[in-house]
Amino acid sequence: MILELDCGNSFIKWRVLDSGSASASAEGVVRSDLALIENLSALPRLLLTRCRLVSVRALEETSKLVDALHEAFGVTVSCAAPAREMAGVRNGYEDFERLGLDRWLAMLGGFKLARGACLVLDFGTAATADFVAADGEHLGGFICPGMPLMRNQLRTHTRKIRYDDDAAERALERLSPGRTTVEAVERGCTLMLRGFVLTQLELARSYWGDDFTVFLTGGDADLVVDAVPQAELVPDLVFVGLAMACPLS
Numbered sequence: 121m122i123l124e125l126d127c128g129n130s131f132i133k134w135r136v137l138d139s140g141s142a143s144a145s146a147e148g149v150v151r152s153d154l155a156l157i158e159n160l161s162a163l164p165r166l167l168l169t170r171c172r173l174v175s176v177r178a179l180e181e182t183s184k185l186v187d188a189l190h191e192a193f194g195v196t197v198s199c200a201a202p203a204r205e206m207a208g209v210r211n212g213y214e215d216f217e218r219l220g221l222d223r224w225l226a227m228l229g230g231f232k233l234a235r236g237a238c239l240v241l242d243f244g245t246a247a248t249a250d251f252v253a254a255d256g257e258h259l260g261g262f263i264c265p266g267m268p269l270m271r272n273q274l275r276t277h278t279r280k281i282r283y284d285d286d287a288a289e290r291a292l293e294r295l296s297p298g299r300t301t302v303e304a305v306e307r308g309c310t311l312m313l314r315g316f317v318l319t320q321l322e323l324a325r326s327y328w329g330d331d332f333t334v335f336l337t338g339g340d341a342d343l344v345v346d347a348v349p350q351a352e353l354v355p356d357l358v359f360v361g362l363a364m365a366c367p368l369s
């Protein structure tokens with residue numbers, strides 16, 4: 121069994137693949153290393169042979185997790201590393217090592233699935249857009265605050281914006297102008313994300329006409345999916361790229 125991990129800034133997404141199979145036999149989202157080890161330990165008949173991981177966290181933090189996994193399950197962990205070029209995609213950053221590895225892997229996955237130009241949009245702690253041309257050239261991208269950051273900035277920097285998660289979820293059943301604080305904030309931030317998406321689509325069209333594929337991924341992709349009917353929602357896009365960057369021979 122193979123353990124795959126996507127360590128973002130707020131959450132660790134994990135899944136276990138049976139060796140030789142591409143589908144997950146178990147998966148989850150956790151906030152901490154400890155919760156990850158606990159959730160995995162609770163799985164019946166877990167026999168990990170290998171582990172591959174992508175992290176946008178600090179090196180020391182990632183090493184700690186790698187050590188903890190080795191300690192708990194005796195498993196060797198291979199970590200996705202930056203590259204100038206891979207699977208036909210050329211990293212467009214001036215300093216290729218500075219490009220977030222989650223973005224890089226999502227692009228690798230997107231380019232493979234699209235077999236052509238693609239726009240990759242990821243909605244996590246940050247919202248990101250990346251442009252990959254038909255010849256594999258990464259043109260660069262954009263980074264904005266994602267839903268959790270927008271919402272929390274408002275909560276932190278105002279005195280009268282306070283509400284709980286249940287109210288937030290209910291507020292998003294519609295997107296008409298809010299008549300309560302929670303509706304006004306949740307719908308406003310959702311519209312910011314949608315505006316971001318529409319701007320990226322315009323830019324992609326100016327480069328490639330209609331000849332490109334749009335991918336949506338990340339925990340908050342659901343918030344914008346209605347705004348882009350032509351997009352493909354691929355929640356595991358980073359994992360698609362992870363398998364390409366860390367093949368387990």
Ligand SMILES: Nc1ncnc2c1ncn2[C@@H]1O[C@H](COP(=O)(O)OP(=O)(O)OP(=O)(O)O)[C@@H](O)[C@H]1O
Nearest residue numbers: 128129130131149243244245246267268338339340
């Ligand atoms: N099961 C879940 N557990 C936690 N968050 C979830 C879940 N499903 C959707 N989400 C949403 O996903 C968002 C987090 O996105 P995601 O997990 O893609 O990225 P992240 O780890 O926070 O950040 P990064 O962009 O660094 O990867 C949260 O805003 C949350 O609303």
Ligand SMILES: CC(C)(CO)[C@@H](O)C(=O)NCCC(=O)O
Nearest residue numbers: 176218219220221222223246263
């Ligand atoms: C932008 C995030 C936070 C998105 O998860 C991540 O890809 C990251 O930390 N990137 C490093 C900075 C950059 O990509 O330019």
Ligand SMILES: [K+]
Nearest residue numbers: 128222244338
């Ligand atoms: K992410």
